[in-house]
Amino acid sequence: MKHRELNGVHALLLLEGEKLIESIINFCAEKSITGATFNAIGAVKEIELGFYSLSTKEYAWKKAAAELEIDNITGNVAIVDGKPFVHAHGTVSDNETHAFGGHVKEAVIGASCEIFLTPLLGKIERAYDEKTGLKLMRLD
Amino acid sequence: MKHRELNGVHALLLLEGEKLIESIINFCAEKSITGATFNAIGAVKEIELGFYSLSTKEYAWKKAAAELEIDNITGNVAIVDGKPFVHAHGTVSDNETHAFGGHVKEAVIGASCEIFLTPLLGKIERAYDEKTGLKLMRLD
Amino acid sequence: MKHRELNGVHALLLLEGEKLIESIINFCAEKSITGATFNAIGAVKEIELGFYSLSTKEYAWKKAAAELEIDNITGNVAIVDGKPFVHAHGTVSDNETHAFGGHVKEAVIGASCEIFLTPLLGKIERAYDEKTGLKLMRLD
Numbered sequence: 001m002k003h004r005e006l007n008g009v010h011a012l013l014l015l016e017g018e019k020l021i022e023s024i025i026n027f028c029a030e031k032s033i034t035g036a037t038f039n040a041i042g043a044v045k046e047i048e049l050g051f052y053s054l055s056t057k058e059y060a061w062k063k064a065a066a067e068l069e070i071d072n073i074t075g076n077v078a079i080v081d082g083k084p085f086v087h088a089h090g091t092v093s094d095n096e097t098h099a100f101g102g103h104v105k106e107a108v109i110g111a112s113c114e115i116f117l118t119p120l121l122g123k124i125e126r127a128y129d130e131k132t133g134l135k136l137m138r139l140d
Numbered sequence: 141m142k143h144r145e146l147n148g149v150h151a152l153l154l155l156e157g158e159k160l161i162e163s164i165i166n167f168c169a170e171k172s173i174t175g176a177t178f179n180a181i182g183a184v185k186e187i188e189l190g191f192y193s194l195s196t197k198e199y200a201w202k203k204a205a206a207e208l209e210i211d212n213i214t215g216n217v218a219i220v221d222g223k224p225f226v227h228a229h230g231t232v233s234d235n236e237t238h239a240f241g242g243h244v245k246e247a248v249i250g251a252s253c254e255i256f257l258t259p260l261l262g263k264i265e266r267a268y269d270e271k272t273g274l275k276l277m278r279l280d
Numbered sequence: 281m282k283h284r285e286l287n288g289v290h291a292l293l294l295l296e297g298e299k300l301i302e303s304i305i306n307f308c309a310e311k312s313i314t315g316a317t318f319n320a321i322g323a324v325k326e327i328e329l330g331f332y333s334l335s336t337k338e339y340a341w342k343k344a345a346a347e348l349e350i351d352n353i354t355g356n357v358a359i360v361d362g363k364p365f366v367h368a369h370g371t372v373s374d375n376e377t378h379a380f381g382g383h384v385k386e387a388v389i390g391a392s393c394e395i396f397l398t399p400l401l402g403k404i405e406r407a408y409d410e411k412t413g414l415k416l417m418r419l420d
Contacts, residue, residue, distance in 0.1 A: 002419035006315055006400035011356075013419050016334065016412070035146055037256045039179075039319075041354050041369035043332060051209055051235040052183060054156065054251045062237050069331055071371045071381030072354045074181050074212045076151075076254060087254065089181035091211045091231050091239050091371050093381035095331040097342050099241075099371050101211030101233035101379075111334045111412050114356060114367065116317045120146035132156070132251050139142035139153050175286055177396045179319075191349055191375040192323060194296065194391045202377050214321050214352045216291075216394060227394065229321035231351045231371050231379050239381075241351030241373035260286035272296070272391050279282035279293050 001027065012115040016045070020073070020107040021086045024115065028077050028084035034123035036077040040090070042070045042113030047092055049102035057133030059103065067110050068092040071099060077117075078124040078137055085126055085135070141167065152255040156185070160213070160247040161226045164255065168217050168224035174263035176217040180230070182210045182253030187232055189242035197273030199243065207250050208232040211239060217257075218264040218277055225266055225275070281307065292395040296325070300353070300387040301366045304395065308357050308364035314403035316357040320370070322350045322393030327372055329382035337413030339383065347390050348372040351379060357397075358404040358417055365406055365415070 001023050002013040010031075014023055020040065028036060045067055050059040075088030091101035107113075126135040141163050142153040150171075154163055160180065168176060185207055190199040215228030231241035247253075266275040281303050282293040290311075294303055300320065308316060325347055330339040355368030371381035387393075406415040 002417075004402075004404070004419040006402045006404070009317070009398075009400055011400070011404060011417065011419055013417050037149070037179075039317075039354050041356075041367070043334070045334070049233075049237050051207075051233070051237065052251055053207055053235070054183070054185070055207075060235050067331075067333055067335075069369060069382045071369050072212050072352050074179050076181075076256065087181070089209060089211050091233070091379065091381055093329075093331070093371070095333070095340050097329050097331065097380040097382050099231065099239035099379035099381040100237040101231055101239040102209045102237050111332055111414060112416055114417060116356065120149055120151070122144075122146045124144070124146070124151060134251060136252055137142075137151065137153050137254060139144040139151055177289070177319075189373075189377050191347075191373070191377065192391055193347055193375070194323070194325070195347075200375050212352050214319050216321075216396065227321070229349060229351050231373070239371065239379035240377040241371055241379040242349045242377050260289055260291070262284075262286045264284070264286070264291060274391060276392055277282075277291065277293050277394060279284040279291055 010117040014109045014113040016109055018109045024086050025084045033119045034079050035120040036117050038075050038115055038117035040070055040073040040113055040115040043110035044068050044107045045110040046108035048105040050105050051102050068094055073104055078126045080126045080135055150257040154249045154253040156249055158249045164226050165224045173259045174219050175260040176257050178215055178255055178257035180210060180213040180253055180255040183250035184208050184210060184247045185250040186248035188245040190245050191242050208234055213244055218266045220266045220275055290397040294389045294393040296389055298389045304366050305364045313399045314359050315400040316397050318355055318395055318397035320350055320353040320393055320395040323390035324348050324350060324387045325390040326388035328385040330385050331382050348374055353384055358406045360406045360415055
């Protein structure tokens with residue numbers, strides 16, 4: 001991963017084989033970032049997308065091992081059990097421009113990926129919520 | 141709706157049954173926000189998407205009453221007739237990861253929805269434009 | 281193109297027939313912006329989307345001459361050979377809400393397009409990278 005900070009915004013460049021979610025978690029841990037938003041564009045060679053059903057409280061996962069454009073991945077960083085946690089959703093598209101989307105479990109970068117991450121001063125925490133079965137942001 | 145402000149950015153959490161557009165309008169009215177940008181990820185249980193045709197100057201509306209992931213909703217807040225007005229577009233996806241998109245008229249939240257809204261100092265106004273049939277931002 | 285700056289963020293409005301990528305390049309050249317991120321929503325009447333294959337190091341291009349909603353276009357501005365260069369990806373959708381995406385080569389605006397562009401203090405440069413065949417951001 002390559003990196004530069006420009007007036008508080010972190011530009012990150014990931015190259016082939018690097019993992020999107022893992023890289024952001026490691027970056028935030030290293031920089032002691034406890035809350036952030038980010039977006040990413042680029043390409044993957046593998047991605048696992050999830051669809052969450054509130055009725056079954058389970059994710060349906062779908063894995064693609066193919067070169068796909070990242071049209072947009074939007075996410076945020078919060079703290080769970082003292083560690084950075086990434087929540088990201090996005091769309092990817094194939095060589096026919098057909099778009100697919102969902103909750104991004106992990107993505108292995110293809111050609112490259114450009115991320116712009118903006119830290120939020122202060123800490124956002126998540127905790128398990130019985131009703132939804134999800135780790136929700138703990139706001140006021 | 142739950143809320144926290146982190147150095148000028150508003151993190152908003154919507155839960156099942158809350159309306160995305162209505163919630164953002166009410167939040168901005170309460171906080172006297174007269175210009176803002178935002179993005180959202182999460183899930184809906186109902187959404188109405190529009191496609192605007194410049195030739196007919198009419199929206200074609202499509203309503204889905206189903207659990208769908210919000211891959212990304214991007215929007216802004218401006219003032220129309222003295223009140224906050226939201227313009228938002230986005231993509232959602234189903235349990236097969238197929239993506240659908242358009243102008244977001246309204247969305248009823250499913251499992252949850254996380255919004256990060258950044259106020260812009262100053263006011264953006266919209267006014268009806270004869271040529272397009274749309275309420276356009278009044279810039280210089 | 282219409283424009284207003286609100287505490288460091290540039291709101292841009294493009295109207296029918298204006299070109300998205302060209303307009304952002306010209307705007308950044310005029311304002312001496314050497315690094316920026318942006319997002320856009322609106323509608324196009326023409327768009328050319330690309331899919332890059334790392335194995336062939338070539339783009340497959342697909343051109344659509346049709347009214348389509350811009351669900352989201354996310355991009356950044358860097359400097360290549362002393363001039364502003366735009367890298368943008370996005371999704372568009374048709375009158376049935378079907379979503380398509382990829383690398384945005386150029387888009388001719390339909391009804392209108394709203395762009396929010398945030399300059400990054402400092403300069404981001406891109407240079408040709410042999411391994412990927414792409415102009416990558418030169419970070420540290």
